[in-house]
Each structure stands twice: as C-alpha cells, then as structure tokens.
Amino acid sequence: MSFDPILLMGGSGAIGRQAARAIQTIYPDVPLLIGGRDLSKAQNAAAEMGHAQGVALDTASADLGLGEQNVSAVVVLYKDHSLAGLRFAQSRGVPHLSISSGIFEIAPEIARFMHAPTASAIVLGYEWLVGATxxxxxxxxxxxxxxxxxxxxxxxxxxxxxxxxxxxxxxxxxxxxxxxxxxxxxxxxxxxxxxxxxxxxxxxxxxxxxxxxxxxxxxxxxxxxxxxxxxxxxxxxxxxxxxxxxxxxxxxxxxxxxxxxxxxxxxxxxxxxxxxxxAPLTGMGIALILERLLGLDGKPPVAPGLYFPYQILDASHYLAxxxxxxxxxxxxxxx
Structure with a gap:
C-alpha cells in the first residue's frame, strides 16, 4: 500500500531528524516532506534522510504554500502559535500531531476540534517525550x-x-x-x-x-x-x-x-x-503514533477524535x- 508523504513541520531540526530516522527505520518506504521556513536547510536535511523532499512552508497561507501537494499526516515539531498546521490538517482531513504546546495553551486546539470533531484525528503530543512517561x-x-x-x-x-x-x-x-x-x-x-x-x-x-x-x-x-x-x-x-x-x-x-x-x-x-x-525517545514516540494514525501497521487507522498519545499507542508494542x-x-x- 502506498501513502502520501508525512509532513514534518520543523523537520530539519534535531527532533525532526530523530523523528524522521525513527519513521524510516520502521517504514523506509513512507515518503516524508521536510518543511521549514528555510528551503535550503529543509532540502539539505531531506537529502541526508533519503526518500524525503525539502519544502518551504508559508504558514500565512491556508495551503502552507504546498498547493495541491497531498499529505497523509501533519506533525508539528515546534510551537505553532498560529495553528497553521492544525488548520491545514483539518482542511485536508488528515491526522495532526503537535508536541510543543504547554498545558496552558491547549484551549485554541480544543476549540478547533470542538468545531470540527469529525475532520481528523488530533493528538495532543505534549506528554513528556511523547508517551515515555x-x-x-x-x-x-x-x-x-x-x-x-x-x-x-x-x-x-x-x-x-x-x-x-x-x-x-x-x-x-x-x-x-x-x-x-x-x-x-x-x-x-x-x-x-x-x-x-x-x-x-x-x-x-x-x-x-x-x-x-x-x-x-x-x-x-x-x-x-x-x-x-x-x-x-x-x-x-x-x-x-x-x-x-x-x-x-x-x-x-x-x-x-x-x-x-x-x-x-x-x-x-x-x-x-x-x-x-x-531526542531519540521523542522520535520513537512520534513514529509509533504515526504508525497508528495512518494504519501503517496494517490495522485500521485511528478514527477522527481528540487523543492523548497513550490512548492510541499499544503499550507492549511501545515497550518492545x-x-x-x-x-x-x-x-x-x-x-
């Protein structure tokens, strides 16, 4: 089964590289879009990873500057103050995972979910190291x-x-x-x-x-x-x-x-x-969440909803x- 690329917003950073490495270790055939403000930096990171493409993101644009490019999921690896990634994911009906908000900052994301609860799966990935606790x-x-x-x-x-x-x-x-x-x-x-x-x-x-x-x-x-x-x-x-x-x-x-x-x-x-x-423990958690969100493991993808990481991660699989x-x-x- 083929999948559209997973968009990693901020994917050229340290955590993005660890997340990409973890995903590719388990599912080397899943393509990645390494998104960032600096196209050259994103392209260089993508070239190092392989089976990845660097893209420049315009967070002021509804399509993030990606045009008709399809994606299978959106992962935000920095604090997205404008919720550009979440709005984009909901508009495309694809899962969204963000890892950098504080517990006091989730109201805007919950409000987006409450107004479109069936649009896509949204994971509040702010748990310490994305499920490690x-x-x-x-x-x-x-x-x-x-x-x-x-x-x-x-x-x-x-x-x-x-x-x-x-x-x-x-x-x-x-x-x-x-x-x-x-x-x-x-x-x-x-x-x-x-x-x-x-x-x-x-x-x-x-x-x-x-x-x-x-x-x-x-x-x-x-x-x-x-x-x-x-x-x-x-x-x-x-x-x-x-x-x-x-x-x-x-x-x-x-x-x-x-x-x-x-x-x-x-x-x-x-x-x-x-x-x-x-960083590698965070990357592992991101990869295993994406595995379930997209059904990369052959099981049904996670249904639209609002989730903690532990609600969709299989504990025995994670610990293995x-x-x-x-x-x-x-x-x-x-x-």
Missing part, C-alpha cells in the same frame, strides 16, 4: 487495585541538548508558566515558589534538585487512574550513566503508591531509561521498541 506508568498501575499517588521525576542530562527549537520552546514555557499544575489530595492547584521546589533520587540514588513542571502527563494520568495526587518534577544535571563514566542518557523516575489486588499497601518505583537521551533501542523500564524497588 504515561505508557509505562499505565502498564505499571495494572498491579494496583487502587492508585493513590503518582510522582514523576524527569532527569535531563545537562549535555542533552535538543537543538535551538527545543531550547526556544522550553524558554517560552518557563517564561509564561513558572507554576506547576498538580493534583494534591483530589484538589487541582498550581505549585509555585518554594512549594514547587523538590528533590528526587536519580537512578543511581543521587539526589537531584528539581522543580514542578506543568506537563500534560499529570492530567492524563489522573483521569486514567483515578489517583488523588499526581505531580511532575523536572531536574537537570548529570545522568546516572554519565556519572558512571559512560554516555549520557535520559531518566524518568516513576513512584506509584496505592493498594495491591489484595487490598494491601503497595509502593513501586521504576525508572524509564533511554541511552540516547531525550524501547527495548530494541537499548532502553528499558527498571524495577528499582526489586533491585
């Missing part, structure tokens, strides 16, 4: 009969840079939203100041200074599990693998508390680790790909 967490809670609290600690290695676009997105988020949306004892609140400061233990036990972060993971996990307390904390420093003298990695610490299936108190602690850092890339979910309580 929620997919493992929702597998882990299966050992609980009741989930009371989920605490997430994400450690980004200080040498793990995602390129200028990623830096700009984080600067935008940190400038506009210093407070962290948190569920505490059933009440939604915004942690700020000293209340947002915290410490969590890295994979090797090192204490990491962190601050609350408003990740949409918090809202999704709260709704999916019924937990009364959910918080996300973000720290930057030296990853455990680099502290041992190896290469950098990315770490996500998951502490879950509640009751087991016998009604007894249960606390688990796991770490999601990827040896390549944040994580293992193939050298990543793993470690049981720290057992170890």
């Amino acid at each position: 929620t997919v493992p967490a929702l597998q882990l809670v299966k050992s609980f009969s009741q989930v009371d609290e989920i605490r997430i600690g994400a450690l980004v290695d200080e040498e793990d840079t995602g390129g200028p676009a990623v830096a700009a997105d984080f600067e935008h988020l940190n400038h506009l939203l210093p407070a962290a949306l948190t569920l505490r004892d059933g009440i939604w609140l915004w942690r700020e100041g000293d209340d947002a400061k915290t410490i969590f233990s890295a994979l090797d036990g090192t204490e990491i200074n962190a601050a609350g972060f408003s990740s949409i993971d918090v809202t999704g996990l709260a709704a999916a599990t019924g937990a009364r307390s959910v918080q996300f904390n973000l720290g930057q420093g030296v990853s455990s693998s680099r502290r041992k003298g190896g290469a950098l990695s990315t770490e996500i610490l998951l502490d879950i508390s509640g009751l087991d299936n016998a009604g007894q108190a249960l606390h688990t602690r796991h770490a999601v680790v990827h040896p390549g850092g944040a 790909h994580l293992a193939q890339e050298g990543g793993e979910v470690l049981d720290l309580a057992s170890s």
Whole structure:
C-alpha cells in the first residue's frame, strides 16, 4: 500500500531528524516532506534522510504554500502559535500531531476540534517525550487495585541538548508558566515558589534538585487512574550513566503508591531509561503514533477524535521498541 508523504513541520531540526530516522527505520518506504521556513536547510536535511523532499512552508497561507501537494499526516515539531498546521490538517482531513504546546495553551486546539470533531484525528503530543512517561506508568498501575499517588521525576542530562527549537520552546514555557499544575489530595492547584521546589533520587540514588513542571502527563494520568495526587518534577544535571563514566542518557523516575489486588499497601518505583537521551525517545514516540494514525501497521487507522498519545499507542508494542533501542523500564524497588 502506498501513502502520501508525512509532513514534518520543523523537520530539519534535531527532533525532526530523530523523528524522521525513527519513521524510516520502521517504514523506509513512507515518503516524508521536510518543511521549514528555510528551503535550503529543509532540502539539505531531506537529502541526508533519503526518500524525503525539502519544502518551504508559508504558514500565512491556508495551503502552507504546498498547493495541491497531498499529505497523509501533519506533525508539528515546534510551537505553532498560529495553528497553521492544525488548520491545514483539518482542511485536508488528515491526522495532526503537535508536541510543543504547554498545558496552558491547549484551549485554541480544543476549540478547533470542538468545531470540527469529525475532520481528523488530533493528538495532543505534549506528554513528556511523547508517551515515555504515561505508557509505562499505565502498564505499571495494572498491579494496583487502587492508585493513590503518582510522582514523576524527569532527569535531563545537562549535555542533552535538543537543538535551538527545543531550547526556544522550553524558554517560552518557563517564561509564561513558572507554576506547576498538580493534583494534591483530589484538589487541582498550581505549585509555585518554594512549594514547587523538590528533590528526587536519580537512578543511581543521587539526589537531584528539581522543580514542578506543568506537563500534560499529570492530567492524563489522573483521569486514567483515578489517583488523588499526581505531580511532575523536572531536574537537570548529570545522568546516572554519565556519572558512571559512560554516555549520557535520559531518566524518568516513576513512584506509584496505592493498594495491591489484595487490598494491601503497595509502593513501586521504576525508572524509564533511554541511552540516547531525550531526542531519540521523542522520535520513537512520534513514529509509533504515526504508525497508528495512518494504519501503517496494517490495522485500521485511528478514527477522527481528540487523543492523548497513550490512548492510541499499544503499550507492549511501545515497550518492545524501547527495548530494541537499548532502553528499558527498571524495577528499582526489586533491585
């Protein structure tokens, strides 16, 4: 079966290259459009990737400057303040995935969906590293009969840079939203100041200074599990693998508390680790979401609707790909 090209808006950046590499590793015959403001940069990136074409995008135009060019999906890899990619995707009736909005910025996208709910599938891909927290967490809670609290600690290695676009997105988020949306004892609140400061233990036990972060993971996990307390904390420093003298990695610490299936108190602690850092894990998530959105795996494509990544990603499939890339979910309580 042949597919129209997947449009990667901002595809010449660091995350775009990782996403393209992940897609082509699984589905090398799926063509890509590498879109950006700088045609030369987009064309150079496309030439490096192969089976890709660089195109200049005009986000002020309804057709993005693509004319009659067909696409099978639109992936936005930077903060699209004008929603140009979403409007284009809905007009063409193709799936849309964006990964860079803050939790406080989703109202315009939800409004677009509410006015055209059957136009296409829209994925709010702002979960940390596009599903790397929620997919493992929702597998882990299966050992609980009741989930009371989920605490997430994400450690980004200080040498793990995602390129200028990623830096700009984080600067935008940190400038506009210093407070962290948190569920505490059933009440939604915004942690700020000293209340947002915290410490969590890295994979090797090192204490990491962190601050609350408003990740949409918090809202999704709260709704999916019924937990009364959910918080996300973000720290930057030296990853455990680099502290041992190896290469950098990315770490996500998951502490879950509640009751087991016998009604007894249960606390688990796991770490999601990827040896390549944040960018390849993000790229993997994007590729696996596109696989389902388009039905590249031979299964029916995802129907029009509004989705979190974990709602369309198959957990066993995701974790198998994580293992193939050298990543793993470690049981720290057992170890």
